[in-house]
Amino acid sequence: MTSDAPEPNWLNDAEMRTWRAYLRAVNLIERRLNEGLKAAGGLTIEDYEVLVHLSETVDQRLRMSELSQRLVHSQSRLTQRVDRLAKRGYVSREKCPEDRRGTFACLTEDGFAALEATAPQHVQDVRDALIDLIEPDEHAVIAEVLERISEELHES
Amino acid sequence: MTSDAPEPNWLNDAEMRTWRAYLRAVNLIERRLNEGLKAAGGLTIEDYEVLVHLSETVDQRLRMSELSQRLVHSQSRLTQRVDRLAKRGYVSREKCPEDRRGTFACLTEDGFAALEATAPQHVQDVRDALIDLIEPDEHAVIAEVLERISEELHES
DNA sequence: GGGTGGTAGTTCAATGTTGAATGATTATTA
DNA sequence: TAATAATCATTCAACATTGAACTACCACCC
Numbered sequence: 618m619t620s621d622a623p624e625p626n627w628l629n630d631a632e633m634r635t636w637r638a639y640l641r642a643v644n645l646i647e648r649r650l651n652e653g654l655k656a657a658g659g660l661t662i663e664d665y666e667v668l669v670h671l672s673e674t675v676d677q678r679l680r681m682s683e684l685s686q687r688l689v690h691s692q693s694r695l696t697q698r699v700d701r702l703a704k705r706g707y708v709s710r711e712k713c714p715e716d717r718r719g720t721f722a723c724l725t726e727d728g729f730a731a732l733e734a735t736a737p738q739h740v741q742d743v744r745d746a747l748i749d750l751i752e753p754d755e756h757a758v759i760a761e762v763l764e765r766i767s768e769e770l771h772e773s
Numbered sequence: 774m775t776s777d778a779p780e781p782n783w784l785n786d787a788e789m790r791t792w793r794a795y796l797r798a799v800n801l802i803e804r805r806l807n808e809g810l811k812a813a814g815g816l817t818i819e820d821y822e823v824l825v826h827l828s829e830t831v832d833q834r835l836r837m838s839e840l841s842q843r844l845v846h847s848q849s850r851l852t853q854r855v856d857r858l859a860k861r862g863y864v865s866r867e868k869c870p871e872d873r874r875g876t877f878a879c880l881t882e883d884g885f886a887a888l889e890a891t892a893p894q895h896v897q898d899v900r901d902a903l904i905d906l907i908e909p910d911e912h913a914v915i916a917e918v919l920e921r922i923s924e925e926l927h928e929s
Numbered sequence: 930g931g932g933t934g935g936t937a938g939t940t941c942a943a944t945g946t947t948g949a950a951t952g953a954t955t956a957t958t959a
Numbered sequence: 960t961a962a963t964a965a966t967c968a969t970t971c972a973a974c975a976t977t978g979a980a981c982t983a984c985c986a987c988c989c
Contacts, residue, residue, distance in 0.1 A: 748788050
């Protein structure tokens, strides 16, 4: 008589190595980027990403909910991050006229300036920590897998 | 007369897409794994990783400093995480006889049991969130890049 | 139109992380 | 060997995140 639970599909050695390398690489990348940003200004990578996403829209603003989805942050986390960025003058809030439940986070001039001041260092760090460590012939595979993951895990 | 600062080596479109996909994928993976672990028991992924690393050593124990390096955690973060795991009885501390500054974190039977109980669900989540999203012919490239990153960023 | 259910965003308490300071021990150097 | 420097781990206060509860608003349907 055997157990009801199916035997788990354990990772084989190669898969396990990949998984461990993934965990390690991700943590190392994050640490490196945060060190660089801290040296270059006072932004964390999360701050930076908020400002980047705003800067990439046509009118430099996004609804809170949209922003939290793009960043994969909880709403309350975003609320408080935007609070802090607003306190520093990098972001402002505006009520949404079409939907009065809604709020826009808007990039301010100071916020844009902070982004501009930090960007060169940060781009170099992103290169050093990830992009330039991918060989040209590997790039397509990496990009494809990452986008597949993003798409696949998108619901939840 | 031009500026002293060299023009930053901005990311091109493909590189930018890769970088964005990376950020998104990493956050989605973490969210998914934490949801799974929470459902399967009361461990976070950080808890789980502490226990796994201990379980993989010959005598189920590691020095705090060694463990913090493997996990890419600050020492104080690890101290407090081990505090919490110890409070739940999953880990115990032992003084190191060779170096009396040192402390071992030791996996307890309860800790091992918690790991065993959680592992099947977690392995499946790791498959769903990463491993099984990599096609067989892509696996070598992914593994190689991740290990290159781990190695390259290892100092710092 | 009024009721029902859903969505947007914030708040709050509990929990977790950071980074500098500390105490204790070991390593190095004069 | 004494003095100095470095390492191991913890502590503490400031800061950040989580998740549930809450307010306000919108959308649907009878």
